[in-house]
Amino acid sequence: MTAATLEAPTERLLLDETALKAASHSLDDGVLTPSYGPWRDDIVKLLNDALATELVCVLRYKRHYFTADGVQSPAIAEEFLVHANEESAHADKIAERIVQLGGEPDFNPASLQGRSHAQYDDSKDLQAMVRANLIAERIAIEAYRQMIVLIGDKDPTTRRMLEGILAQEEEHADELKDWLGH
Incomplete structure (x- = not known):
């Protein structure tokens, strides 16, 4: 080891005492401490659009579950139902996080399709169903990848939630890819 590797860092890791004191005020804001800054409204908007996407995905998977027909349809239809339930759980997590951030989850059916990233x-x-679901998962x-990058360290809790959802969406896409051509 050289003397250079043993030198003390020029920058220290210290908490912002002013922000810590500010966190003891405005208790009605719940989790929203001053460090959320100007990003909360943007994050809630991103989450509401993700909520719409998840709800449209639930509806699409449910329809495919009930209408799938063909020799291989029972196994694939059963997976459509599993995916629908997982998408519903994603929607619940997202809605819960929106509320934690002081926002209102938007479940308005009249605007779901317009706010959703994926299509009904x-x-x-059966193969068209698998293809449509794979497109929606992609x-x-x-x-989700873009939202994770945009949110970055602005809201670590939301970022981690989105990373977990992303992992499941990738599993769904992998399964659907395997069913194409069967």
Whole structure:
């Protein structure tokens, strides 16, 4: 080891005491401490759009579950139901986080499709259903990746939640890819 590697860092890791004191005020804000700064409204908007996407995905998967037909349809339809339930759980997590951030989750059916990143699908052919769901999962993956980058360290709790959802969306896409062509 050289003397250079033993030198003390020029920058110290210290908490912002002013921010700590400010956190003891405005108790009605719940989790929203001053460090959330100007990003809360943008994060709530991103989350509401993700909520719309998840809800549209639930509806698409449910429709495909109930209408899938063909030799391989029972196994694939059962997976559609599993995916629908997992997408519903994602929607619940997102809605809960929106409320924690002091926002209001937007479940308005009239605007769901317009706010969703993914599309609804009413295909009748099993392979078309799988393809539509794979497209939607890939869109969700891209949207979550972008949101994770945008949020970065501005809201670590939301970022971690989105990373968990992203991991499941990637699993869904991998399964759907395997069913194409069967």
